[in-house]
Structures are given as structure tokens and as C-alpha cells.
Amino acid sequence: MTVFFGVFLLTLLLIVAIAMVRTDNLFVAVMLGGIFSLLMATIFFLLDAPDVALTEAAVGAGVSTVLYLAALALTAEREKIHTVHQIKALVVVTTTALLVIFATFDNVQFGDPTAPVHVHVGPWYLENTQRYMDIPNVVTAILGSFRGYDTLGELFVVFTAGIGVLFLLGARPKKDTEAAETLIPQQSETSEGLRNYLIPRLTGRLLVPIILLFGLYVQFHGEYSPGGGFQAGAIIATGIILYALLEGEAAALRVVPQWMLMALMAGGALLYGMVGIVGMLLGGQFLDYSVLADNPVVGQQVGILLIELGVGMTVSGVLLSIFHAFAARDKY
Amino acid sequence: MSAWAQHLPALQVGVPLLTTPIIVLLRPHGLAWAAATLTSCFTFFIAVMLTLAVLDGQQVQYSMGGWPAPHGIALSVDAFSAILLLIVTGASTVALLAARQIVNAEIEASRQPLFYTAWLLALAGFVGILVSADAFNIFVFMEISSLASYVLIAGGSDRRALPAVFKYLVMGTIGATFYLIGIGLIYLMTGTLNLADMEVRIREVSDQKPILVAAGFITIGLALKAAVFPLHLWLPNAYTYAPVPVTVFLAACSTKVSLYLLLRFDFFLFQPNLLNHNIQFSYFIMPLAILAILAASSLAMIERNLKRLLAYSSIAQVGYILLGASLVSLIGLTASVIHMFNHALAKAALFLCVACLATRCVNLRIDSLRGVAKQMPWTMAAFLLAGLSLIGVPGTAGFISKWYLITAALDEGLLGVGLIVVVAAGSLMAVYYLWRVIEVAYFDKTNEGTKIVGEAPLGILVVCWLVVLSNYYFGLAPWLSTTLSSAAAQILLGQVP
Amino acid sequence: MDWLGVYYYWAFAALLMIGFYAVIAKSNLIKKLIGLSMFQSAVFLLYITMGKIDDGTAPIYHEGVSQQIFSNPLPQVLILTAIVVGISTVALGLGIIVRIQEEYGSIEEHEILGIDER
Known part of the structure; x- marks a missing residue:
């Protein structure tokens, strides 16, 4: 069930992201940005990070939307379509993405508790927090x-x-x-x-x-x-x-x-x-x-x-x- | 006092950082400058104490919050960070001493406390990066220094600073995010954030692909922030339209802090652990360095605005620093580190001369400086002397770094001869672009209708001359800079002194 | 389970691409800034994804429940910090954009560059 949710939310996130970039109405882009943050927060929640989810929701969907709207009120609501360096952008962006995929491709150990990231410093905190400060979070x-x-x-x-x-x-x-x-x-x-x-x-x-x-x-x-x-x-x-x-x-x-x-x-x-x-x-x-x-x-x-x-x-x-x-x- | 000595690394960051909220609240507004200058002086003093401790052979380590690394955040100071601490805190102090009149003229009194707060935040960010031994902590302080720098650059009355600073903000944030991706990949493979711990654990990683990609992301991210040649686009306008004291401060240290990180990461983490990475590093960095020297110097030769001319010259100097490092040899690295120090001295002196000019001249186009040497003899004499140091004439600090660079190149055989030609060409170009200024100022007739303006205010002039003379002091008695830089080079190459 | 992990990383890469594309190719400054925050959000996703452990739960102890598996708390802490850094950058960026609008009457990069060249 979680798997299904994860895939669904991530896909939705990408669709919203594309819509944000494509629309020429900045007001719409900012509003979609709020939805983007809420989706992101839900994904963080699914990934066991409620603290981060709460922050993303409060900061991303709340504060940053308000700030964008305040700035839009002072500037312009519509974007003039003028795309520059499109080819250059595509090349740079694709290279970056390929590099990232190259780096993570063989090393996807998603959720594997024996992955290097989970065996060194992380567990130490989990084991010692109770001893040193006795707080649950x-x-x-x-x-x-x-x-x-x-x-x-x-x-x-x-x-x-x-x-x-x-x-x-x-x-x-x-x-x-x-x-x-x-x-x-x-x-x-x-x-x-x-x-x-x-x-x-x-x-x-x-x-x-x-x-x-x-x-x-x-x-x-x-x-x-x-x-x-x-x-x-x-x-x-x-x-x-x-x-x-x-x-x-x-x-x-x-x-x-x-x-x-x-x-x-x-x-x-x-x-x-x-x-x-x-x-x-x-x-x-x-x-x-x-x-x-x-x-x-x-x-x-x-x-x-x-x-x-x-x-x-x-x-x-x-x-x-x-x-x-x-x-x-x-x-x- | 001795009880406090162990806290020096924490105080180095803590003093400028924690003074900022007080300065915001300070009334009347005029006190802000005094408070900021005092704090900066004190920070410089702490840097000197730390340097003395390092020269003394002490291991300066500090565990924040009493949690030892890798679980807590550690601070550490060695010769490499010490020399940069001196540069950063020194540049800030000098620039602040010269800043008061110019800032008074450009920024309303009610906004000045905010300006000086941003200044100290930038200073705290830079020193925070330098003393930190934790990869993520470096990111946090990088952001403090970057955000504060954006504010400082946008501080001037010239509206063209605004688009320039926006560009800087975008490129700087991309750089920082690339750095964060790189750290994330390393963390994914090692599970730690402490630099020393990372170095040990990277060795045990079986699959090097992610580390290699991480090396790429970190190098490019930091190169973006350090204005390495093709990624330098944000720099010229940002330096040109910033208020002059800000240019003095940032030109002397901001790119160097990123270069420091670039060298530290590459030599500490990647070269000992990735197969043939030193060769990759050389092949990648050397062409960029040579391009930077030649292309940026050429741009400086045709530039009409004095500040932008010096900004292009800074990009060329980043090239020299990287050229030394790209040789991956002890002397090459020494040359690289010592050039950071000497170039900071020369550029600070030159921009302080610009500050003097800015108090009297309407604009800083070279055309409008005709005959200015007659009215401001001391300023232009300082400019001439500082220029000699930038070119690298014997007796000046600049000569020491060129000397090391050429010695390092000679070890490389045929390739080295080529490199010497590049260095010589770069120096000749520097002679040309500085001569254009000198020629106009000394030998051209004053523009018709220009008022007799007279010499710059004494306060700024004294500071300016102080820095000019230190160029000659460190040229004739370079003990401090050479000792620290060769120790730094040994640390980078893993030959613990 | 494996292909889900791949999907998370690919989503990160795709999001990185979309955001980065907007930063480079869009001329409108607000659009650039939106792209920049998206670019940063992608990195948040990377970190949080790597912290997840199968059958894990949020790293908060509950009284009386023993033998819990917790997800790695450290990436979460880092991202909390990074989110705050992100909003700070956005706020400052918006401040600069508002000032640009006031001085130039436009927030389109190509128009602003044109104004100064005249």
C-alpha cells in the first residue's frame, strides 16, 4: 500500500512541477508551488520524517507562498514568454541528471538497514539519546x-x-x-x-x-x-x-x-x-x-x-x- | 587567559556571529560602524592567536557542545586554515577601517546598522567555513556568508548592482546545492559528515562511482563560487557595482574561501582515495587555469571601468592559484597557497586606492581619471606601488608567489616551460592593463572643467598605505607567509609535518 | 521493493532537471527563483530517501513499545536545516526582485539587460 502511495505521490509531484514551470501565469505557479510543498510533505511523512514534513508544510506551503504572493502584488502577475538558452539549458540539465542517475544506479539500497548510511553515525544517536538527554524525539x-x-x-x-x-x-x-x-x-x-x-x-x-x-x-x-x-x-x-x-x-x-x-x-x-x-x-x-x-x-x-x-x-x-x-x- | 585559549576556535566564529544581534539593536546608528570595526579587530586578534598556536605546533581541535566527532561537530585549525583566517579577518578589518566615510555617503544612517550587521555576518560565515571540520556545517556557514554577501553587494546606490546580485544569488545557490548533492552522495556511501572520518571511510567504499560523481559535483559547485574561469560570470558586475569597501573585503577573500574548500576537499578526500584522481584533477584544472589567466587578462586589457578591470584581474589571479595547485606538487601547492595570501594583499591595496579615488571622483571610468595624479599624488603613488606587487616585481609580495610558481613549473620539464610562458604572458598583460591607468592618471591633461578635488581623506589614505607597505614587508620578509603555506602544502599532500 | 527505491532516486533526478531547467531557460526572475527552490527541494528528497529503513518508523521513542526499528534521523536533521536555508534564500531573492521592479520597471532578465545597455 505504501509502495503504491509513494509512486502515486511522486508522479503527482512531477506533474505539478512541470505545470509550475510551463504556466505563464505566475499566480498559478505560486499556488501550484503550495500544492507541490504539501505533496512533498506527504512524501516526507511516508519516508518516516514527520519533523521534516511539518517544516516543509509550514515553510513551503505556508510562509513561502505568502511571500511569493506579496512579491507578485508588487511586480507582475504574468510572465512574458521569452525562453533563452534553451539548448544550453537542456544539455546542462540532462548531463546533471545523468550524472546523478549514474551515481545512484547500482547503489540503490533503498530501505536496506545494512546500507553504509545506516551503520555508522546514525544508529549511535538512536542508541544514546535516551542515555544522554532522555527525550523521545x-x-x-x-x-x-x-x-x-x-x-x-x-x-x-x-x-x-x-x-x-x-x-x-x-x-x-x-x-x-x-x-x-x-x-x-x-x-x-x-x-x-x-x-x-x-x-x-x-x-x-x-x-x-x-x-x-x-x-x-x-x-x-x-x-x-x-x-x-x-x-x-x-x-x-x-x-x-x-x-x-x-x-x-x-x-x-x-x-x-x-x-x-x-x-x-x-x-x-x-x-x-x-x-x-x-x-x-x-x-x-x-x-x-x-x-x-x-x-x-x-x-x-x-x-x-x-x-x-x-x-x-x-x-x-x-x-x-x-x-x-x-x-x-x-x-x- | 589560558582557560580561554582552548575556546579560541569557537570564539573565532562566535565573536562576530553573536555581536550581530547587538549591533541591530544599537542606538544611535553611528555606533554601528565603531562596534563592527572593533569586533572585526578582535576577530583578527583571535586569528593571530590561533596562527601563533598553529606555528607553535599545537593541534587546535574543538568539539562543539562537548560531543566528540563524528557524532558532534568538530572545529579544527591547521596551517592552511590559519593563513586564510588571517586573510579574511585582516581584509575585513582593513576594509571596515576605510569604510566609514564612503558608507556614510552611500547609505542612509537608519540603514547603516543593518549594513554593518550583514558585514559581520559575512565575516562570521567565512571564518565559520574555515574553522569547521564538518561537511554539512560548512554548507550552513557557506550560506550565511553568501546571503550576507548578496546583501552587501546590493547595498550601493547604483541600481545595476541589483541584477548583478540576483545573478550572483542564482549562481551561488546552484553552487551551494551542487555541493550539497556531492556531500549527500558521500554521506550515502560512508554514513558520516566529519571530514577526517570521511577520508578514512571513503577508503573502504567498494564502488567508487558515487564518490567520483560526488567529487565532480563538489568541484563544480565550489568552482562556481570561486569564479573559476568559465563559471566566473557573476563576478565582474557584482564587484563593479558593489560599494567600494565591500569590494575591498570580498575581492580579498570571498573567492579564496571557496578555493580553500576546493583544494581541501580534493586533496583530502578524493586524491588519496580515488584511483588516478590527481591526474584527473590536473587535466581538468590546468586548462581552466591557463584559460583564466589569458582570457581574463585580455578582458582586463580592453576594459574601460577601473573596478571591472580589477575584477577581471581577480579572475586571472584565481587562474594562478589553480595553476599552482594543478601541478600537484609540494612547491606548486605552496605557490598556490602563498598566492592566495599575496594576491589578497595586492588586491586589497588596489581596491583601497579605488576607494580613495571614489571619495573624490564622480565615476571610475578610466577616461575620467585624466591627470588625477596631480591632484591625488599619494593615492596614485599607492596605486603604482600596489600595481607592482600585482605584477610581481622583485621586492614585492607578488614576486614571492610568482617565484614559487616558476620554480614549481621548472620541475615539470617541457610542460613547465610552457607554463612559464603563460605566467610571463599573464604578467606582461598585467603590466599593460595597469599601465593604462597609470598613463592616464600621470601623463594625460586634466579634463576641461574638472574641479580641483584634492587628496582623499586622511583616514582612508593611511589604511591604504598601510596595506601597500605590507605588500613590501611580505615581499622582503616573507617568513610568515612561506612558513604557513609550505606547512599547508604538506598537509594537503598528506605529509604531516 | 527495489524498483520503488529506483523510482525515488529517478524522481529526484527528474525534479532536479525540471528545476534547473527553469533556472537557466526562463527569463522571468520569479520563475527563476521558483525553479531554484524546486532544484533545492529535489536535494531534500535525495537526503530523506536515503534515510528510510524498511519497516522503520519515525525516530521518536514511545513509552512501552520495545524493539522498534527507526529510520535514520541524521538526514532528517540536515534537511530541516536545508529547508530553512532555502526559504531564507527565497526571501532575499524576492526582496531583490522587488527592488529590481522598482528601479527598472520589469522583472524579465532580457529586458533589464537591454535597459542598462542603452
């Missing part, structure tokens, strides 16, 4: 502690993107500078959201608290079930973005003002860094959580909880800042 254990430094780096990738978008969109187009002041009152008129539409508003009102609650659950239950800071941050950000779409930009900014977003962004990153430094001050290595409490196992748990909180703060702060940066701009 091994993915969270690796993410938070064994490879916590990667996660710190990842947090800073998100932070960089946030800084970058704020920096880029902080620049007013030159011709627009004088007009900037006159535009402000217009903006507040246009950012009414869907306030005048009864049904989306009612449904939305019901949904927003549930989404936020779910986000908090994912945040603090990440050690026991799929989830953690990234997923939670993305979900919470999506909830507030939904609120912004319903009630208007300005209303959302009243609830979570700009300075608070900035503080979340920087605060989360600082919290993560501080946990690392405290570990160092208490005599361990950087990001060593065992020294945070008398009992190393408890220390690990505390450390993971704190850094996941830091991750959640930064991710939600960055995603919301980026959304507002796009949404606050007028089509030019």
Missing part, C-alpha cells in the same frame, strides 16, 4: 544538542535573510522619495484587509487563535513529538500574517509592533548565543548544555528547551518582519 535531540552548532548557524541564516530584506526594502526608490509622505495616508486606507467580507473574517477569527495555540504546542512539545522552534516560529508567523490579511496591516502592527519584531529577531539569536556562552563559562565547551544543571541530563533538556525558544522567537520575528516589509510597499 531523536531528531530534536540531534538538532538541539548533538548538532546544535548547525542549528545556531541555521538560525543566523534566517537572521541574515531578515536583515537583508529589511536593508534592501528600507531603500525608497529614488523618484519616490518626495512622494513618500503623501503616500502614507493612502496606505492606511488600502490596508483594510478583508474587514468588509463577513465569511472570511468570521472563519479567520476562529482560525487565528487555533493556529497560534497550535504554534505554541509545537514549540514546547518538540521534545516529545514532531516539531520545535522552526516549525513553531513559522506557524505563529503564519497565524499573525493571516490576522494581518483579515484586519489589515496596520491592525497587525498594532498587535505586534515593529520594535517588538526587531527585539524578537535579535533576542532569539542572543538567547541561543547566551546559552552557548553560559555553557562555556560553567566550564564546558561552547553550546554544552550538560553543565547547565547539576544533573547533565536535566541540563541537556533545559538547554534544548531554551535554544528552541530562541529559534522560535527569531524565526517568527524574521518572517513577520519580511512580510511587513513587503506588504508595506506600494506597487511602483
Whole structure:
């Protein structure tokens, strides 16, 4: 049955992918992109990766769709058909694909527990997570502690993107500078959201608290079930973005003002860094959580909880800042 | 202090990385520059400490989170990473010292903290790559440095930076994803991500096909990021339209960090384990290196914009670095590593001269620099002296690397003679394209109607001269650079010193 | 079971092709970016596929259930990171595209190049 599902979903995925590339309507492409991510998430789920599935769904289908739509609103909805370097593209692309197939062809050991990938480092985590930190979700254990430094780096990738978008969109187009002041009152008129539409508003009102609650659950239950800071941050950000779409930009900014977003962004990153430094001050290595409490196992748990909180703060702060940066701009 | 010494590798990355959230929140905005410069100086200081430890013969290793490799992420510093740490942190510090006035003129005060945050993030990304001993961790830090570089390049007021940076973003992401595919294939066959562990376990892999393909993906991905000749298309415009301090910083180190990874992966993982891979590597890299030297230098000879001229020259220099490595010999690799160091010095000096010019000149087309030497004698003198180092005149740092390169080529017999001809031709072309600038600046009459502008601000000029003089210091007393590079070459060839 | 494994890897290769093709051949910048994320998604599929073990389950311990077979958690961790890196790249790319639209009035690569050459 799983086999059948796998093949079905993969085929569907490829069809959607081709449709995304072929359509000249960018709006359609972005919407298909959401479906693409959901299919991808389902496939990840079938492959025993619920954490990744949750992230792909929250990030791919949720946040990235919103960002694409925000960008489309500022640019163009249709693509002008102008294909360049078609032959070159086909050659390069085919070579790449053939190389990959060549590499994996004889070595497909799909699901084989004796494959080299499953006998070295991987099982060690499965065997030792209980001993060192006693939390059920091994993915969270690796993410938070064994490879916590990667996660710190990842947090800073998100932070960089946030800084970058704020920096880029902080620049007013030159011709627009004088007009900037006159535009402000217009903006507040246009950012009414869907306030005048009864049904989306009612449904939305019901949904927003549930989404936020779910986000908090994912945040603090990440050690026991799929989830953690990234997923939670993305979900919470999506909830507030939904609120912004319903009630208007300005209303959302009243609830979570700009300075608070900035503080979340920087605060989360600082919290993560501080946990690392405290570990160092208490005599361990950087990001060593065992020294945070008398009992190393408890220390690990505390450390993971704190850094996941830091991750959640930064991710939600960055995603919301980026959304507002796009949404606050007028089509030019 | 000694308690902290063991944490140096972590601090090397941690200091610039963790300062960034503070800089974002810093008020007033003017403090951002000071904070960033201070942090960069401190990072440079840590790099010096690490280099001293390496010269002392210590094994600098660090286990993040207290989890030993291969289960945790390990950091390690050896002579090869130490010399690049010096280049990267030094370039950042120097460029920041010279940056304040130019950035003030180009970027509004309210956006400056974001700009300097991106700068430190780029710095942290580069050093993160250099100290890491974990293949996936390198990918993460590669992305930090790349994203931050895109932001920095797009920072200028020239709108042409935007399409240039988008191209860079696309090509950079393809490069990084290729790298990720390569790592994935190796991981598939070995089950580990730690580089040292990988090297051991690749040996036991019976079927080498995936490893060979992985070698291809990693090499091409990194070559894309390092602007190796046919894959260099993103570089000229990105460097030309970026704000000048950013060009100083990135031109001195960004491609070199990718080259570092390229050499490290190829010599560490693939050459000892894949049959005849050293020959494959030579055959693949050498023609590209020669093409890079000749083609990019020719493009520089006809280029009209000073910044783009120097950018093409950078692509040619990547060619020299790869040429040394493609000989797969001890002296060749030494030449390669030492040229990374010396070229960083020369290019940083030249771009700092451009920074001086940029404070006074409206644009940087060579035509508009007529007679500028009369008004900015110190700047143009610095340009002349730095140019000599780029060409490789005896007494300069550039000479040392050309000397090693030629010595290495001589070991190769007939082929070597051909290579020497290429190196000589490249140097002559460098003489020509730099002479065009010198000629216009010194011997042409000033354009009609140009205002007398005067010398560049003292702050930038001092920094510029500092770097120019260090070109001569490392040309006359090259002990540090040669020691580190020959140690690095020994490490790469697996002859542990 | 074997041919299913082959199918996963071939799907990865096909997805890689489709995404990469869009990046090179499309002139519209947003389309390029969509292709780029698809290209990255293909690599996610590669990693997650290699982590799967037959009859395995998600690597989360359950009280009272003994002798479970878990799929390899490490590729999952790596891909969690990579997904976040991907969205960061997309966000920054979109920021640049919006700025290009503002400065040039177009997001078609061939038109932008034409504007500057004039």
C-alpha cells in the first residue's frame, strides 16, 4: 500500500512541477508551488520524517507562498514568454541528471538497514539519546544538542535573510522619495484587509487563535513529538500574517509592533548565543548544555528547551518582519 | 587567559556571529560602524592567536557542545586554515577601517546598522567555513556568508548592482546545492559528515562511482563560487557595482574561501582515495587555469571601468592559484597557497586606492581619471606601488608567489616551460592593463572643467598605505607567509609535518 | 521493493532537471527563483530517501513499545536545516526582485539587460 502511495505521490509531484514551470501565469505557479510543498510533505511523512514534513508544510506551503504572493502584488502577475538558452539549458540539465542517475544506479539500497548510511553515525544517536538527554524525539535531540552548532548557524541564516530584506526594502526608490509622505495616508486606507467580507473574517477569527495555540504546542512539545522552534516560529508567523490579511496591516502592527519584531529577531539569536556562552563559562565547551544543571541530563533538556525558544522567537520575528516589509510597499 | 585559549576556535566564529544581534539593536546608528570595526579587530586578534598556536605546533581541535566527532561537530585549525583566517579577518578589518566615510555617503544612517550587521555576518560565515571540520556545517556557514554577501553587494546606490546580485544569488545557490548533492552522495556511501572520518571511510567504499560523481559535483559547485574561469560570470558586475569597501573585503577573500574548500576537499578526500584522481584533477584544472589567466587578462586589457578591470584581474589571479595547485606538487601547492595570501594583499591595496579615488571622483571610468595624479599624488603613488606587487616585481609580495610558481613549473620539464610562458604572458598583460591607468592618471591633461578635488581623506589614505607597505614587508620578509603555506602544502599532500 | 527505491532516486533526478531547467531557460526572475527552490527541494528528497529503513518508523521513542526499528534521523536533521536555508534564500531573492521592479520597471532578465545597455 505504501509502495503504491509513494509512486502515486511522486508522479503527482512531477506533474505539478512541470505545470509550475510551463504556466505563464505566475499566480498559478505560486499556488501550484503550495500544492507541490504539501505533496512533498506527504512524501516526507511516508519516508518516516514527520519533523521534516511539518517544516516543509509550514515553510513551503505556508510562509513561502505568502511571500511569493506579496512579491507578485508588487511586480507582475504574468510572465512574458521569452525562453533563452534553451539548448544550453537542456544539455546542462540532462548531463546533471545523468550524472546523478549514474551515481545512484547500482547503489540503490533503498530501505536496506545494512546500507553504509545506516551503520555508522546514525544508529549511535538512536542508541544514546535516551542515555544522554532522555527525550523521545531523536531528531530534536540531534538538532538541539548533538548538532546544535548547525542549528545556531541555521538560525543566523534566517537572521541574515531578515536583515537583508529589511536593508534592501528600507531603500525608497529614488523618484519616490518626495512622494513618500503623501503616500502614507493612502496606505492606511488600502490596508483594510478583508474587514468588509463577513465569511472570511468570521472563519479567520476562529482560525487565528487555533493556529497560534497550535504554534505554541509545537514549540514546547518538540521534545516529545514532531516539531520545535522552526516549525513553531513559522506557524505563529503564519497565524499573525493571516490576522494581518483579515484586519489589515496596520491592525497587525498594532498587535505586534515593529520594535517588538526587531527585539524578537535579535533576542532569539542572543538567547541561543547566551546559552552557548553560559555553557562555556560553567566550564564546558561552547553550546554544552550538560553543565547547565547539576544533573547533565536535566541540563541537556533545559538547554534544548531554551535554544528552541530562541529559534522560535527569531524565526517568527524574521518572517513577520519580511512580510511587513513587503506588504508595506506600494506597487511602483 | 589560558582557560580561554582552548575556546579560541569557537570564539573565532562566535565573536562576530553573536555581536550581530547587538549591533541591530544599537542606538544611535553611528555606533554601528565603531562596534563592527572593533569586533572585526578582535576577530583578527583571535586569528593571530590561533596562527601563533598553529606555528607553535599545537593541534587546535574543538568539539562543539562537548560531543566528540563524528557524532558532534568538530572545529579544527591547521596551517592552511590559519593563513586564510588571517586573510579574511585582516581584509575585513582593513576594509571596515576605510569604510566609514564612503558608507556614510552611500547609505542612509537608519540603514547603516543593518549594513554593518550583514558585514559581520559575512565575516562570521567565512571564518565559520574555515574553522569547521564538518561537511554539512560548512554548507550552513557557506550560506550565511553568501546571503550576507548578496546583501552587501546590493547595498550601493547604483541600481545595476541589483541584477548583478540576483545573478550572483542564482549562481551561488546552484553552487551551494551542487555541493550539497556531492556531500549527500558521500554521506550515502560512508554514513558520516566529519571530514577526517570521511577520508578514512571513503577508503573502504567498494564502488567508487558515487564518490567520483560526488567529487565532480563538489568541484563544480565550489568552482562556481570561486569564479573559476568559465563559471566566473557573476563576478565582474557584482564587484563593479558593489560599494567600494565591500569590494575591498570580498575581492580579498570571498573567492579564496571557496578555493580553500576546493583544494581541501580534493586533496583530502578524493586524491588519496580515488584511483588516478590527481591526474584527473590536473587535466581538468590546468586548462581552466591557463584559460583564466589569458582570457581574463585580455578582458582586463580592453576594459574601460577601473573596478571591472580589477575584477577581471581577480579572475586571472584565481587562474594562478589553480595553476599552482594543478601541478600537484609540494612547491606548486605552496605557490598556490602563498598566492592566495599575496594576491589578497595586492588586491586589497588596489581596491583601497579605488576607494580613495571614489571619495573624490564622480565615476571610475578610466577616461575620467585624466591627470588625477596631480591632484591625488599619494593615492596614485599607492596605486603604482600596489600595481607592482600585482605584477610581481622583485621586492614585492607578488614576486614571492610568482617565484614559487616558476620554480614549481621548472620541475615539470617541457610542460613547465610552457607554463612559464603563460605566467610571463599573464604578467606582461598585467603590466599593460595597469599601465593604462597609470598613463592616464600621470601623463594625460586634466579634463576641461574638472574641479580641483584634492587628496582623499586622511583616514582612508593611511589604511591604504598601510596595506601597500605590507605588500613590501611580505615581499622582503616573507617568513610568515612561506612558513604557513609550505606547512599547508604538506598537509594537503598528506605529509604531516 | 527495489524498483520503488529506483523510482525515488529517478524522481529526484527528474525534479532536479525540471528545476534547473527553469533556472537557466526562463527569463522571468520569479520563475527563476521558483525553479531554484524546486532544484533545492529535489536535494531534500535525495537526503530523506536515503534515510528510510524498511519497516522503520519515525525516530521518536514511545513509552512501552520495545524493539522498534527507526529510520535514520541524521538526514532528517540536515534537511530541516536545508529547508530553512532555502526559504531564507527565497526571501532575499524576492526582496531583490522587488527592488529590481522598482528601479527598472520589469522583472524579465532580457529586458533589464537591454535597459542598462542603452
